[in-house]
Amino acid sequence: MSSQTSIFKLVELIQKIYTHGELNPFIQLVQSDSRILLYLFYHPSCHPSDISKSLNMSRPNVTANLKNLEDNEMIVRTLNAKNRREIYVTLTAKGMQEFNNRMSKIIGLFQDWLKLLGEEETEHLIRILEISSDMNNIGEAFKKYVTSEGKESW
Incomplete structure (x- = not known):
């Protein structure tokens, strides 16, 4: 082929x-709100700037997503009593439940997928995804392609 x-x-x-x-x-x-919930699951009581840096999201995007999550009672933002400019973000029980629901769906999807593939094909898929996940290499290859084709931007 x-x-x-x-x-x-x-x-x-x-x-x-x-x-x-x-x-x-x-x-x-992989949508922003889910990525933030996942981050907060592993990093309870963190700063919005930590979320921004770790998830490679702009601060305004993080702020908008945090407002949405707060409006839906999935997170709380707490001011530091000693420094009122410092904010901590924490999952609520409702946020934890939503995170667990989303993860259950993903786990079910992957369990079905891996069962369908079998052990050998699963190992092959994991290897392909490991290679593909190195975005630095993919990004460099894409830049070379775009440059060689004489295309400045997309």
Whole structure:
């Protein structure tokens, strides 16, 4: 199979998976509010600036997402009594429940997927994802491609 044929096949398969909704729980997990819930699960009582740095999100984006999460009673923001400019963000019981619900869906999705693939194909998939997750290499390859094609930006 040629490289171009493989690329078109990959695009076709990804569109098919997306269209059928199989990835909806995964897509929900990578959205900003879910990423923040996940971060807060592992880093209770942290500063918004920590969230911004760790998740590579702009501060205004973090602030907007925190407001939404606070409006939905999933987090609380607490001022430091000694330094009122310092804010701590913490998950509420409702936020923890929402996090657990989202993670349960993801775990179920992956368990079904891994059962379907079997052990050998699962190891192969993990290896592919490990290679693909090195965005520095992918980013550099993409920059070289764009530069070699004479395209300045997308």
